[in-house]
Amino acid sequence: MGKKKKKRAQLPFRLNILFLFVFLLFSGLILQLGVVQILNGEEAQDKINRTENTVSDIPVPRGKMYDRFGRLVLDNEPVRSITYTPPKRGASAEERLDLAEKLAEFIDIEDAEDEVRERDKKEYWYLLNQKESEDKLSAEEAEDMDVSEQYQAMLDRITDEELAEIEWDDSLLEVIAIKKELDAASELSPHIVKNENVTEEEYAQVSEHLNELTGIDATIDWNRISAVEGTFQDIIGNISTSERGIPSENLEYYLSRGYSRNDRVGTSGLEEQYESVLKGRKEQVEYITDSAGKIVSSEVVTEGQRGNDLMLSIDMELQQAVDKIAREELKTAIEMHPAKNKYMSDALVVMMNPQTGEVLAMSGQHYDRENDEYHNQSYRTLYDAHRPGSAVKGASVLAGLDSGVISPGTVINDTKIKIKDLEKSSYSSSIGHVDEVEALEKSSNVYMFHIAMRLGGEFNYHYGMNSITFNPESFTTMRNYFKQFGLGVETGIDYPYESTGYVGKEPQPGNLMDYAIGQYDTFTTMQLAQYVSTIANDGYRIRPRLVNEVRQPKAKKGELGPVIESFNTDVLNKIVMNEQYLDRVHKGFRKVFTQGTAANHGWAQYSEKYKVAGKTGTAENEVYKDGKKLADTENLSLVGYAPYDDPEVAFAIIVPNNGISNSQYDINHKIGTRIIGKYFELKEERDKEGVNSELSQSEEGEQEAEDKDE
Structure with a gap:
């Protein structure tokens, strides 16, 4: 009689099924990787490296005014200015608060106490206590409100006692005042944060730390200055302030003509009558942003030119x-x-x-x-x-x-x-x-x-x-x-x-x-x-x-x-x-x-x-x-x-x-x-x-x- 053959051990059927599933899963992953690498690799890499070019307009000095004999009547006075240009994707409230805290180390905001309202304080408290703020609104209440109504309701329910928990000292009020200006900025349009009484030291400090202050720039703005103070000024008229920009009652009119919200425009007198002549040609800057929306570089594509001058009929x-x-x-x-x-x-x-x-x-x-x-x-x-x-x-x-x-x-x-x-x-x-x-x-x-x-x-x-x-x-x-x-x-x-x-x-x-x-x-x-x-x-x-x-x-x-x-x-x-x-x-x-x-x-x-x-x-x-x-x-x-x-x-x-x-x-x-x-x-x-x-x-x-x- 011959020897009996030894019986081979058999893997359980369920384990085979598991191995088969794992094999198929890895095969699918390898196949997908091949597709990405071979067929779509270039497209995927483009998405990673993608940048976006956006053109922004930079204001220029307005035209001057002269009397009938060429004597200067109205001029521009250069003033140092600190501006903020938000990224294309926008910036969160937390990011703007962080930026405001950094910027407050280099500039002072005069009369910050007068600028900060109770609502601004509540918004600051909300940022520090978002979970507590959200708990103030029940799910049932939130269902009947849109996002803005929900936010307003949460602010309304912040109590004076809760606000009193924070020490509202001058340094904090300055931070909040700066954040207000950052909040008011329009996408990829320079917004003036401060242009009154910017000292040489402030200007230099901000310029030195621009790499730490995303979107902040130290530039030159212009104020109108009369060469004949005390006469004819009301006929010359006024322009809007850099802080307020275009007056709300004229906003649609100017936006339809290529203006930005924070542009300074003539609001009365000859400044208003001859706005299209005096405004000048804005400098156009092309901003290059990465996929995260951050500005990585910029280039001047059109040189700006100050506004045209008016020769008045007036004998000054x-x-x-x-x-x-x-x-x-x-x-x-x-x-x-x-x-x-x-x-x-x-x-x-x-x-x-x-x-x-x-x-x-x-x-x-x-x-x-x-x-x-x-x-x-x-x-x-x-x-x-x-x-x-x-x-x-x-x-x-x-x-x-x-x-x-x-x-x-x-x-x-x-x-x-x-x-x-x-x-x-x-x-x-x-x-x-x-x-x-x-x-x-x-x-x-x-x-x-x-x-x-x-x-x-x-x-x-x-x-x-x-x-x-x-x-x-x-x-x-x-x-x-x-x-x-x-x-x-x-x-x-x-x-x-x-x-x-x-x-x-x-x-x-x-x-x-x-x-x-x-x-x-x-x-x-x-x-x-x-x-x-x-x-x-x-x-x-x-x-x-x-x-x-x-x-x-x-x-x-x-x-x-x-x-x-x-x-x-x-x-x-x-x-x-x-x-x-x-x-x-x-x-x-x-x-x-x-x-x-x-x-x-x-x-x-x-x-x-x-x-x-x-x-x-x-x-x-x-x-x-x-x-x-x-x-x-x-x-x-x-x-x-x-x-x-x-x-x-x-x-x-x-x-x-x-x-x-x-x-x-x-x-x-x-x-x-x-x-x-x-x-x-x-x-x-x-x-x-x-x-x-x-x-x-x-x-x-x-x-x-x-x-x-x-």
Whole structure:
């Protein structure tokens, strides 16, 4: 018998199944690794190494402003600035807090206590105690809230006792104030953390530790600085602060035009009107970020260029002189008669070239009684409308002549008008029989009343009538004539806002008579300047302007840049009427200053020498407060131009709420004589300097700017 074969040990079936499963699992892993390495290896590696390029805009200095002779008016002052640019993926609140703590080691935040609110403290407490904060809100409550509502609810439930657990010392408040600024930053857009009073030491410390401060940079920002402090600033206007950026009410408008939220923009005056010119071309920086969203490098792809410059129409030397004159005369009038002039607070003046529309000077002097201070508020010449009185009688006469209700040489006896209970007369009882020229010379109210009555349809007036014929549409007719001169409509000046004045709502005969002598509707000083300029300019109504040219930034030291755009004379309309009518008004306006209502008010040495023509005005004006009449006052006005045969300067003056009669202190004439005298004095000085005076002054102004930059 042979030997028996030894029986081989058998692995349990379940163990075989396990080995098979493990074998298949490893095979799958090896296969997947092969696919990744061989087929998708390059793509996977690209994902690991992937970076993203994003372009960000860096602000540049705004354009400068110069006066008509090239003298620097508004400049940029460089200031040290600390900025934060968040990563593209964003930064968590914890990361921003950590960054704020690091940055607080190098910079100080003034008035941090005032900047930090209770909500900011609660948000800080939340970051330190997130688990406790989340426990304050039940799951059932959270179901009915979105994320922001949940967060707000948790903050609301943080108690004063819990806040008191933290010592809110100055150093911690600085950290929280810095974090607030970091929180406000937009993605990949530099946000200013601090740019006021950044010391050299702070600037150097931050610069030295930039590698530790992710997203922080030490750069240069710019503030606007006036080269003519104390004058014209309100017309220049303001720009938004670097901390606030674009005002919320204009945010959508600017964002749609490529601005960033924290850009500084013009918010008033010429800064707002010419924002697109002054803003400049931003520097474009390309940021390269890694897959984690961190910035790994940056490169300037487009060089920035500061904004274009404005050459104003303003003669800054004349502007400063007019400010001084108006303020001195206003102060004198108030101090001489403090009781009677207790409601007088403004002196408003505009001077312009009637042939081109260039505004040479505009001054609004305002007296703040509460603080006993005088302020420059030139915007009042555009915003404040007043009854001008007889200054508008030139428009009334032309309306009468062109409508045919009077003819050249029509004589009317200046005697009291009485229609039932309505009585009206001129300021003087000795005017007598006058034609339209003499009516202007002697400022006959009655003559203008007759024009108004005839426009209304009454040609057969006699003293004591019970009623007169009156067509209410005559109000529209008269106002349409006035509008042709710029009275009651926008002048079109290059400025963000201007008033058109009050329009009376009661078309009654007496009111139309008052309208004809400037004692019903109200007008601004700029409207009056345009009106008298239209008469001076033989019926051409010119758009007033504050800017003559737009220039590129200077080409080299000591020079103004080339002209990009020049604003030519813009004729808004031409008065379509017989030139003889305008000649009659010119003649009447000239007589006002040679032998009429202005002749005895200090004009003797000016009216002949400079050939001044124009019209005086006094309007009754009531002062009200809370619906109660406080006093009856007078508005004093004066409009004119010179030389009358070839006008180069026109002016308008309004001094509202004078409490004394014109003869006691004729402030409108005192201002008028002095500003006309100053205008021609400066002109004579420049004529003596020769034809290169403007060039030399431009170079001088630009040299001053260069010195500031250096």
